[in-house]
Amino acid sequence: MIKGSLTLDPKIIRQDFPIFQQAVAKPLVYLDSAATSQRPSKVIDAEMEYYQKYNSNVHRGVYRISVEATEAYERAREKVARFINARSPKEIIFVRSTTEAINLISQTWGRTNIQTGDNVLLTEMEHHSNIVPWMMLCKEKGASLRYLEVDDDGFLSLDQLDSSLDNRSKLLAFTHASNVLGTINPAKEMIRRAHDKGALVVLDSAQTTPHMTTDVRDLDCDFMAFSGHKMLGPTGIGILYAREEILDRMEPFLYGGDMIKEVHKDSARWNDLPWKFEAGTPNIAGAIGLGAAIDYINGLGIDQIRAHERAITSRALDMVQSIPGITVYGPKDPDKRAGLISFNIKGVHAHDTASILDTHNVCIRAGHHCAQPLMEKLGVPATTRASFYVYNNNEDIDMLIHGIEAVKGVFKL
Amino acid sequence: MSEDLYKEIILDYYKNPRNYGTLENPDMKAMDTNPLCGDELEMQIKLGESDKIADIRFNGKGCAISMASASILTEMVQGKKIEDARQFNKEELLGAMGTPNLGPVRIKCALLPLKVLKLAIYSHLGKVLEGDDRNL
Ligand SMILES: Cc1ncc(COP(=O)(O)O)c(C=O)c1O
Numbered sequence: 001m002i003k004g005s006l007t008l009d010p011k012i013i014r015q016d017f018p019i020f021q022q023a024v025a026k027p028l029v030y031l032d033s034a035a036t037s038q039r040p041s042k043v044i045d046a047e048m049e050y051y052q053k054y055n056s057n058v059h060r061g062v063y064r065i066s067v068e069a070t071e072a073y074e075r076a077r078e079k080v081a082r083f084i085n086a087r088s089p090k091e092i093i094f095v096r097s098t099t100e101a102i103n104l105i106s107q108t109w110g111r112t113n114i115q116t117g118d119n120v121l122l123t124e125m126e127h128h129s130n131i132v133p134w135m136m137l138c139k140e141k142g143a144s145l146r147y148l149e150v151d152d153d154g155f156l157s158l159d160q161l162d163s164s165l166d167n168r169s170k171l172l173a174f175t176h177a178s179n180v181l182g183t184i185n186p187a188k189e190m191i192r193r194a195h196d197k198g199a200l201v202v203l204d205s206a207q208t209t210p211h212m213t214t215d216v217r218d219l220d221c222d223f224m225a226f227s228g229h230k231m232l233g234p235t236g237i238g239i240l241y242a243r244e245e246i247l248d249r250m251e252p253f254l255y256g257g258d259m260i261k262e263v264h265k266d267s268a269r270w271n272d273l274p275w276k277f278e279a280g281t282p283n284i285a286g287a288i289g290l291g292a293a294i295d296y297i298n299g300l301g302i303d304q305i306r307a308h309e310r311a312i313t314s315r316a317l318d319m320v321q322s323i324p325g326i327t328v329y330g331p332k333d334p335d336k337r338a339g340l341i342s343f344n345i346k347g348v349h350a351h352d353t354a355s356i357l358d359t360h361n362v363c364i365r366a367g368h369h370c371a372q373p374l375m376e377k378l379g380v381p382a383t384t385r386a387s388f389y390v391y392n393n394n395e396d397i398d399m400l401i402h403g404i405e406a407v408k409g410v411f412k413l
Numbered sequence: 414m415s416e417d418l419y420k421e422i423i424l425d426y427y428k429n430p431r432n433y434g435t436l437e438n439p440d441m442k443a444m445d446t447n448p449l450c451g452d453e454l455e456m457q458i459k460l461g462e463s464d465k466i467a468d469i470r471f472n473g474k475g476c477a478i479s480m481a482s483a484s485i486l487t488e489m490v491q492g493k494k495i496e497d498a499r500q501f502n503k504e505e506l507l508g509a510m511g512t513p514n515l516g517p518v519r520i521k522c523a524l525l526p527l528k529v530l531k532l533a534i535y536s537h538l539g540k541v542l543e544g545d546d547r548n549l
Contacts, residue, residue, distance in 0.1 A: 240509065286422070348477075349452075349475060349476035349477060351475075351476040351477075351478075351519070351522065352419070352476045352477045352478070355418065355519060381452055381453075381474045381475075382452070410419045410424075411419075411424065411477075412424070
């Protein structure tokens, strides 16, 4: 591939995103899709159409628009199932977010299956949402938490994975890609090794499902969690995937309407999958919007999206690293890295960098990125992070570089 | 807006912090973090005659705004009576920094040192933050 040439054409793609179509003096340079993506009109329209044309509650109505709403909601579930290659839509639970999905696992499966003396293995590159639920569970149960170390290049060690798992290891929970380092972990191999030792695996795919193929059957994970809002979909809708036989044996998470088959004064029977885990009125518009987001992603092609981001990331890595006084964290090989770059400018705090970039209308994130154990490991209080998606182009990277030069100018570096 | 936030005075105090460090056996001290970025700041104070601030030091990591604010604040309250330091308000500090319009996010960085100073004073007085100080 010629350097700088892109698989997708962001100029055309941007026309689908209202936020980039506003008449503004300075173009919006949005480099924070790892926090949340922008949304195309198709997603916004799908949600609006539900509210305007067939707004009603799902599952219980006999009238036409409720049937329509139910069908649209369940169709969205089928789209998610196909997108991650689940065996059945029953394995797709709609939740609020990655965070809620992981809490659901720890509160139900975890409470039943983790006992005193057991251990849960995490990695040093986890997002707080894949640390704290396990920390609290382990405290409650008298189990212990273990962490796989991140090496200087931002990688985990498979040997350490093997040596950290013993016959009391019930679970390995790890992120498919680090939201700080960008490292793409060898998930399939890690899952195989964990299964060899008898542990189940939770895969946090918040940073990969939006950007590359995440095939749950090929990966063979037991649970997977991701968020709609990072994949062009609405906020407030997330996905828990789990193998059907595991879900069958799990206790419900929340109790109430929709998740029951029948209720008597002192007993209740749970609904079938997946509704057993969806108590109360769900985020109907959110699910429908997520379905539209998946259609949009499929229209572009997930492999094309990955290739596009790889090209942008590769160019950005080269350019950022060539600036004197910049430290880039994580793998140097763009094949091993998701579409994001965390860095620091020597002598400048990440927040100051982000504030000055903001004056150039460049949106990047600064802080600990909800990964404080990793920050401790890196020995920095914060990093600045630029992250990319389908609508980013080479000019965005040029603006980032220009902004970094401006920061150095302000601080007279 | 924020490029001129980084005025000479801020950059100067950031690069050459005043009163940075620690004290031996301080009479008062407090620590807090900025939840937005996790930055930590500690202040230590030694009292002199008639409850005046004889020596004050801060330490921690932070952005230019919070580090400059800490330096400027420590200079401003040095020699003040505890009660006067307790009444020192954020407008005085922001005025001295030359940055009255920081915006809702970055103002938290500027005010963290003031909050830590107040925490030290209130806890020395055996009280919890009261009035406007609760909103710092
Ligand atoms: C790796 C990773 N896991 C989990 C999350 C949490 O996602 P959410 O805030 O949507 O629950 C994020 C997003 O910030 C993330 O990057």
